[in-house]
Amino acid sequence: MEAAADLQDTALLTPRFEFNPKLGIDNPVLSLAEDHDPSDLWRLERPRFCLLSKEEGRSFGFHLQQELGRASHVVCRVEPGTSAQRQGLREGDRILGVNNRVVEHEDSEVVVRCIRASGPRVLLTVLAQHAHDLARAQQGSAALLCPTLSPGVRPRLCHVVKDEGGFGFSVTHEHQGSFWLVLSSGGAAERAGVPPGARLLEVNGVSVEKLTHNQLSRKLWQSGEQVTLLVAGPEVEEQCRQLGMPLAAPLAEGWALPTKPRCLHLEKGPQGFGFLLREEKGLGGRLGQFLWEVDPGLPAERAGMQAGDRLVAVAGDSVEGLGHEEIVSRIRAQGSRVSLTVVDPEADRFFSMVRLSPLLFLESTEAPTSPLNTCSASPVETKDPPVKDTAVPPVPSGSRQCLLYPGPGGGYGFRLSYVASGPCLFISQVTQGGSAARAGLQRGDVILEVNGFSVDGENDLERLQQLAEAEPPLCLKLVTRSLQDLEAWIPPESVEEWTGASELL
Template sequence: AAMKQTKGLESDKKSIVKFEFNPKDGIDNPALSLAEDMDGEGVGEPRFYLLSKGSAETFGFSLHEELGCRGHIIRQVELGGVAQRRGLQDGDRLLQVNGQFVDHMDHQRVVQKIKASRNQVLLAVLDGDSYEAAKDLGKDLSQMLPTDIRPRLCHITRDKSGFGFSVSGPEGVKGTFQLAVRQHGPAERAGVPPGSWLLELNGTSVRSYSYAQLTRKLKQSGSKVTLLVASSAVEEFYRVRGLQATSALADISWLPFKVRELHMVKGPAGYGFLLKEDDCISGAIGQFLWDVDAGLPAEQAGMKEGDRLLAVNGESIEELDHQETVLRIRAHEDHVTLLVIDPAGDEFYQSVG
């Protein structure tokens, strides 16, 4: 559903929002821009957009850094593109990417954050005039934004008394499940917030599940289960804006599978590894690390046989071919930083999308 808004009214501190359904956009991934209410000082409110694209598409805008202008500026919004259909406008200033405040960040780092989001990204923007007015007034722009808007991925291993949570939901209503979490149980240790709402089970949305179907799926999970959950505040953030929270936007810091950053300084015999191109679990092409030599910088930095390379010097290589990746590694003569993940972690993340 493409959603547009009328101007909001501030008298009762609530925004008036008008919804228009566009069947071409479907109903699974709506977007809503908050009404640009003025606070009396000429400063509007941030707007949030959830952009989703196909693998062969772009998001349909460019991010610029311009002489004489402050902030990360939205430019070249393509007519009919993803960004334009959702409501992003030329001159908007980007404030947040997937819940992280970016106004103060180096421009190239912000660009990489958007690229690293791959096919789905949640952006918070402020119109150009409001941004300049806020800066002139010395406003802290980060205070205009909610701080915690990310759902959480939690991987739970059951103990002898179960997973450590129980599920409740309104009778006869599909897809609405709230979790009661047992104190000191497996779910709490895995990071599930008390009273949180269940969004996905093992990488699949629960929106179409009945209570009986969910119970059956949990039993079929065996001794381990991966949940995408949202606290009440996070669930409300997405619901009132008509947005769907997915694992692509999730906080993954509670998961047992971690990406690793390897800092290496080249020795007389090189770094001590071989980069090979091969198929990923997903079917895409990836760059893998093999032939890790004992005692050389790669092994000393923690590289393991079969690690998949995700980024070089803070920049994603997932869109690069083998030769481009090699050149990126060689960009600095004697040092490099690689972001990698081991096969077990790679398989896990593919399984939950």
């Protein structure tokens, strides 16, 4: 015990890092997140910032789970060797903020949606479990601990186009990686929204942190007639310093961007929506969902859809990484009024270059929410190549069937419990916004069959484990029972959990 006390005292006496924009480390998140000393109680008792990034086709490397009975979002697993582990995310951490948004009291569906909509980079504000519990006991909420930038005080993503005076700025620097811009009055950079005295953070999506002045000059020259700069004005730098926040790209607002995502609102007419949705390879060979054969005069064309647009969100919810069938199911769930967010090829190339999601730069963040329809969703007149219909055959009275497709993390989004002393498997938890919720599963639903196999025997769990790994979709036959009914005839000590409901992010 004495050794532990000495270790704690030593940690608390260690001089803390203070960010000086002209002398210190360029990005505070690198210092704050890469210090993994478990004895650093000072760091763990305060909110931490984890700036995560992922490669194409990969995840950030952590699993998120909502705490039962609370609006608390728990990191329940961190994958080794991933961005989440490298940036100091820990099992048990509570997520307080996503980018510049406080999410402590948001539904799990909203938090997952915010993280996925952030694209390849996201800034998480997290708090260790013990500090979170203490804050709740003292203040009733940990949300008050989550620092955010003031409205209008954010880094800027500025697209600068050369004119007769060039880009309209010169670069000063103190040492490698620390650059500030001196603007020409009325020049191209000033017109593009670059603030006076701005610190330069990125050029065309590449950090300048490790560049020399000569390397930066060469990079600007190679940009040609236009360049996209991530910058932070003095006010932003000062507020980030006071809050301990990094000058992170996902916090940026767009200024004079050459292109933006488009929100299309379609209402189905007598001849349908009038477009075809097709999965094919796009930039860098990555799979995406593209819109083709837009019929003249039909709702899709009237809404502004163009052939070759890539679909990035349905009802404001990112569809990056989802399969074709899952996306079609989400569109069908909207019925006759569909809200789609798309990017044309030029916008796709631009946002891929700056490594940010186009959804961060929507003019309006409000979008219709996707209804939690049952499995018999309204068919979509998209002129798709034939897709397996989500309509299911008739079932006996009192029961229903649902088809489930796995989400991006491979799970179906529900927790299954079973009664060891009797033939009863039931849904004890449904992840909001997950595949199960969209298919209409509810807490208390009792499972009668899985993929045509009855679940009333001794080998049910073994069979379910095998079926869950089978090719999707997963077909469940269910009967609805209220949780009160279940509690009335199921002894609590006989109930066991089969699987956890968490989201891989």
